[in-house]
Amino acid sequence: MGLxxxxxxxxxxxxxxxxLLGFYPIGNAFIxxxxxxxxxxALLIFPARKADTERLPWYDWVLAGAALGGAIYLGLNGLRMTQQGWEYFAPLEATLVATMMLLLVLEGVRRCGGWAIFAVALLFGLYPLYAGHMPGFLWSNGFGWGETIRAHVMGAESIVGVPMQVVANLIIGFVVxxxxxxxxxxxxxxxxxxTALMGRSRGGPAKVAxxxxAFMGSLSGSAVSNILTTGTITIPAMKRSGYSREYAAAVEACASTGGTLMPPVMxxxxxxxxxxxxxxxxxVMxxxxxxAVLFYxxxxxQVDNYAARKGLMGMPxxxxxxxxxxxxxxxxxxxxxxxxxxxxxxxxxESQAPYYATLILxxxxxxxxxxxxxxxxxxDFFYQLAHGVGSLVAVLAGIGLVVGGLSYxxxxxxxxxxxxxxxGDSIPLMLAAGAxxxxxxxxxMTVSACYIFLSILLAPALVGAGLNPLASHLFILYWGMLSYITPPVALAAITAAGVAGANSxxxxxxxxxxxxxxFVLPFLFVLNPSLILQGPLLSVMASAFTAMTAIWxxxxxxxxxLYRIGSVGVRMRCALLVPAALMIYPEWISDLLGFLALAVCYLMAMLHTTKRADITKCST
Structure with missing residues (x-):
């Protein structure tokens, strides 16, 4: 809490x-x-092993003290570091401190991000050491151990690079x-x-979820924490109203996953x-x-259609x-x-807005x-701050090693x-590879780690192929977060299943x-930037209407x-995907064909419903 x-x-x-008290460090010293x-x-809150969950061992205090002491040394020498180019040549004691900090950052990312992110950070962080032995376009001039350590800890592209600068200048305020x-x-x-808005409608508990x-996820940006807060209320309510355990958990998992995408606080x-x-x-917001609105x-x-098909009612x-x-x-x-x-x-x-909003609150x-x-x-406020920002700092400092290794x-x-x-010239092939x-x-990886990694490797290729830069970066973000709900990982789905007592x-x-x-939305907006509000107003409105129809x-x-028809069979369900697919492609001709195909689907469905009613009447 004190930290x-x-x-x-x-x-x-x-x-x-x-x-305050004349303290105003320069940029790298502050970081x-x-x-x-x-x-x-982070080293005090997140245990090194499961056995330490209920206690705080002595070595965590030692590691935490070393991290604090090493960072203070680097901060006090921040100006000297920049002026004298310690990234290339540094005193022996500075190199030793940098080595210690590098090891502590790796331990922090292991504890807070898991072994997978640790392995990625280690592999790409050490890339300068063996880059000279790699084949083809993977080859680069190699670095020595001292050069690599100094570049990562005292350079501007790695541990104190863009990810940590964003934490220092923006993210802490929004976490607060x-x-x-x-x-x-x-x-x-x-x-x-x-509940007041949606509780009365059919399938009300699911719509409330x-x-x-969407509200809470937009403020926390974390799928798992959202499930563990709102899900403990919404999942039991859905189960009581007739939803199965698995369906209730899936609704909460999907809704919480979308919080990463929902402004104002993504x-x-x-x-x-x-x-x-x-x-x-x-x-970006x-x-x-x-x-995000289209997703929700x-x-x-879908939950409304499910409730209509199952005859589920609203809340009391x-x-x-x-x-x-x-x-x-x-x-x-x-x-x-x-x-x-x-x-x-x-x-x-941007940097001051969350503090003013917090002050008003x-x-x-x-x-x-x-x-x-x-x-x-x-x-509790200060503990949650230390917990949330500590985890972010540990993971993003580790991912900074990836950025540094690839940049250097x-x-x-x-x-x-x-x-x-x-x-080549194939945009679909490029997007498929990116997805x-x-x-x-x-x-x-976490969504942040995955995005940072691919924003360096993949995003320049998408932009180079002629795609909108902002849409390309959002495309990577959307596909990176899909693992929250898809097997085999499905972290959000597994968490929600645990709350619901359901099969994961x-x-x-x-x-x-x-x-x-x-799975569809990223292709929609990367091929049609009107959906990210880029372009003339009429184009944005037309694209939004077509996208909403396709999503429906x-x-x-x-x-x-199907609204106005009722339950439909497998053939009609497959047929409805045809106009949806036509409307996804960003051309007015395909949109027109899509609406015509939709009219045909409705005509077929009405004829089938009338025929079924006549057969039922005759048999009666």
Whole structure:
């Protein structure tokens, strides 16, 4: 908690240039201090082995102290490091400290990210050592041990590179805002608000799960933590209303997974994306808005179709709060969100906006009794901050080794050139290769790690093929996060299955069907940038309408229910995919053919329904 409090105070001092007690370190020194504080916190919070879960062994204190001490040494010498080029030539003691910090970063990424990310960080972090022995475009001038260590720890492209700069300048503020919303009761408000909006409709509990997870996921950006908070309420409610355990868990898994994509506070990867692209976070947020809305619309349509086909009703009236009462009790959360969005999109104060929004929320909490904070909540606030930011710092510092290893050797650019050469002029082949690569890497990495890795290797190739840069980066993000709901990993589905007491394999299969639109959406917006709000307004509106129609048809095909018709068989479900596929392709001719095919499907369905009714009448 103390490390989290000091880290927050130092970040606020840097963000607002307060210069408290004359302390205002230069850029790399500030990042070293943050790494020291939050990497130390991660080494104390996340155990080295399962046996240490219930205790804090002495060696964790030693490692945490070493991380803090090493970072302070590097921070105090930050200016000297830059002026004298320690990246190339450094005193012996500085090289020894750098070696120690490199090992501690690897231990941190192992504890917080797992063995898969540790292996990737180690393999690519050490790439400069054996690059001179690699064949073809993988070859590069080799580095020695000392050169590699100094480049990673004291250079500008690795541990203190873009990922850590984004954490220091942007992400900590948004983590603070998300935690403040949660501990002041924001989670309960958004759950009540979703219930008031959707609870009365058929299949109400499932729709509440979708909407509440969209709200909460947009603030936390974490699928698993969202499931463990909202899911403990929504999954039992869905089971009571008639949904099977597996289906209820799958709904929550898909809805929570979409939180990474939902503005205004997306996952950490969105901030990293903005830095890589050299655009404002507000621009990334706007681009991600329509695809996220389309995804949640597809989920709502599917659970509605399922409820209609199964005859499931809404929630009891006594369990549904009034919209007016809910808004009156929760207006501080909406006000703080409104301030955040205004400052992001209009004032462009990205680094300062979450702190102002948090300040407004906490000021109101001091006045209103129902949101007033207790000492225990404040302590929990600092613990959650140390836990969340500590995990991010440990993982992203480790992924910085990957960025550094590929940047220093120049292999990243060579890989992109080779991929372009292999694909030729075939955009579909390029996208297919990108989708498969992103999906496979997403199985063993966090979304942020997967995105950072592929933004260096794959994104330049997609952009070089003529695709929209922002759409290309979002394409990688979407495919990287699919592993949350698809076997064999399906982390979100497995977590939700645990909450529901359901079979994890069947839950994963249900989640794949519910999240089918996630497999389609990336191709929609990467081929048609109007869907990320790039282009004339009329083009954006036409593309949005066509995409919504296509998604509605996919939902109808997946669940076997067509509005105004009722339940449909396998043949009609397959037939509905034809107009959906035609509307996905971004050409007005294909859209026109798609609407004609939809009309034919409806005509066939109505004729079949009439014929079936006549047969039933005659038999009666």
């Amino acid at each position: 989290g409090a000091v880290g927050l105070l130092m970040t606020i001092n840097q963000t607002f240039a307060l210069k 070293y201090y943050l790494i020291g504080l939050f990497l130390s916190a 805002f998300g935690i403040a919303l949660t501990i002041t009761g924001g989670g309960e408000f958004f759950m009540n608000f979703a 979708v909407v509440s997870s 996952g950490a990867v969105a901030f990293i994306m903005a830095s890589f692209l050299g655009v404002s976070y507000g621009e 706007l681009a991600a808005l329509l695809p 619309l597809a989920l709502l349509l 009236a006594k369990d549904i709060p009034r919209v007016r009462d809910t808004l009156l009790s929760g207006w501080p959360y909406l006000l703080s969100l409104g301030v955040l969005i205004y400052m992001l999109l209009v004032m462009r104060l 906490l000021a109101i909490a001091l006045v209103r009794r129902q949101q007033r904070l207790r000492i225990s909540q404040l302590l 050797t120049g292999v990243a650019g060579a890989f992109s050139r080779e991929l372009l050469l292999y694909a 498969i690569t992103s999906f496979i890497l997403g199985m063993g 394999t069947r839950t994963s299969l249900h989640a794949v069907r519910l999240g089918a639109v996630l 048809l996919v939902a109808a095909a997946m669940e076997g229910y």
